[in-house]
Amino acid sequence: MTEAKFPVKTREFCNHHFDSTVWNDFVFRDDDIVISTYAKSGTTWMQQIVSQLLFSGEEGLEVAEMSPWMDLRVPPKEVKLPAVEAQTHRRFLKTHLPVDALVFSEKAKYIYIGRDGRDVVWSLYNHHLNANGAWYDALNNTPGRVGPEIGPPCASISQYFDDWLEKDGYPFWSLWDNARTWWAIRHLPNVHMVHFANLKSDMxxxxxxxxxxxxxxxxxxKWENVLKHCSFDYMKANATKSVPLGGAFWDGGAQTFIHKGQNGRWRDVLSAEQNMQYEQRAQSELGSDCAHWFATGELR
Structure with a gap:
């Protein structure tokens, strides 16, 4: 039997959001759970699901506090690492990094959630459009930012999509870079791939x-409680528990962060040419099987 080959960190990834160096000093526990996605792919939903499984359908869990985004550079690692080390429950942590910017544990469990990039952009645009001054101040003015500031989005979601596709994830980061690295390790025994569309159709x-x-x-x-607490309606109504800082960084608060949870909103906006450009780019960047899974949730 071929021994599993686990990934090794090869680079740092730092920008207005990221400080990947936090993982260099993180001390893993053997039962840690790491939830990974490209942004706006179902991360908060998965954090809620894992919390409900670990705490048997308990209500009122402070999920955002319990499950921090480790590589977000705010607050700095000097604050974040001691807080996570002090946690006594089974830890379930969040990352948006590609695999090769992480320190990878052979014993931790990794759950990766994929979503069609067009659906991601629609959710990302709402996230960005409704960000308030506190969000920009935290990301742009907290010491340690690498690279340019992040500014307000353009007025047109169609143009936002074009910029994101043409400039490889602008103004955030590359979907393809993230997706390729996780797809490459999907067969490891401690990696579990989940697709947003499959969660929607068979939660x-x-x-x-x-x-x-x-x-x-x-x-x-407690099963019915688990399902109830993982439903979109419940999470929307109780969004302050699962959204970072209770939604303080977005106009409209936490319920703005948990927006619609819908797929396909781009279908009536993007032109045939825009869809073709996206699909061709996905094929060239990811390969046929990976691109198909990200678009549909179907493995082949």
Missing amino acids: SGEIRRIAEFIGTPIDES
Whole structure:
């Protein structure tokens, strides 16, 4: 039997959001869970799901506080690392980094969520459009930023999509870079791939598979509570518990952050040419099988 080859960190990734050096000093526990996505691909939803599995459908969990975004450079690692080390529950952490910018643990469990890039952009635009002055101040003016500031989005979501595609994730970061590295390790025993569309169509089945992967038995007497608390309506109504800083960085608060949770909103906006450009780029950047999975959630 071929021994699994685990990835090794080869670079740092730092910008207005990221400080990947936090992972260099992070001390793993063998039961840690790391939730990874490209931005706006279902991260908060997965954090809620994992919290519900670990705490058997408990209500009122402070998920954003319990599950920090490790590589977000605000607050700095000098503040973040001691706080995470002090946690006594089974830790479930968030990252938006490509694999080769992480320190990878052979014993931790990694859950990766994929989503069609066009759906990502629609959600990302809402996130960016409704960001307030505190968000810009934290990202641009906190010491340690690498590279240019992030500014307000353009007025047209169609233009926003074109810029994101043409400039490889502008003004955030590359989807392709992120996707390729996680797809490459999908067969590792401690990596579990989940697709946003499959969570939408079969949330119950997907949550049971996640529970099996992280080794958390389901208390069937609490199962209906788990499903209720992972529903979009519940999360929208209780958004301050799961959104960073209770939504203080967005106009309209936490309910703006948890926006619609819908796919396909781009279909009536993007032209045939724009869709063709996206699909051709996905094929060239990811390869046929990976591009198909990101678009549909179907493995082939």
